[in-house]
Amino acid sequence: MLETALLIAAAQAVSAKRIFEFGTFLGTTTFNLALNIPADGRVFTLDLDEVSAEELSQHPSDAPLTKAHLAARPDFEGSSVAERITQLQGNSIAFDFSPWAGSIDLVFVDGGHDLETVTADTEAAFRLVAGDRPSCVLWHDYRNADYPDLTDYLEQLASSRQLYHIEDTMLCAWFNEPIGSRLR
Secondary structure: OHHHHHHHHHHHHOOOOEEEEEOOOOOHHHHHHHHOOOOOOEEEEEEOOHHHHHHOOOOOOOHHHHHHHHHOOOOOOOOOOHHHEEEEEOOOOOOOOHHHOOOEOEEEEOOOOOHHHHHHHHHHHHHHEOOOOOOEEEEEOOOOOOOHHHHHHHHHHOOOOOOEEOOOOOEEEEEOOOHHHHOO
């Protein structure tokens, strides 16, 4: 619950109208993000489809999550904000992100947790964010004992990008402008 509230707060801090999420899972985060953007906003959410999931060698902790995702109906389906959500399917490593390049206000990286996937998703996230207005990237599962490669990767990334670990959560964040510079 705290992490969802912090994602929503980050979206509000950058006045997000366009959000891209890596890893839909059950769609709960997707639903909450869509509830908290303007009526003309859009959430794009990418997750594996059955074919991609079968072809992929996943992190052992991710495989049961994928199975649950593929068997479930997303939480946002049929909701009042379903029209604000675009579901995308495929393997993020091979996905063509060019239609969204430079147009996203907030990116949430919570898909595959192996090093190859988190690296590819992070590189894509930085191509997605809008450089001419406030935007941010958030990662989930930092310091999660199941995903040490993700934690190591983010700690290395912190040597070249200003990342913030949000205390008492598994979230890390990067903002394309200092957080306090927009105070009026």
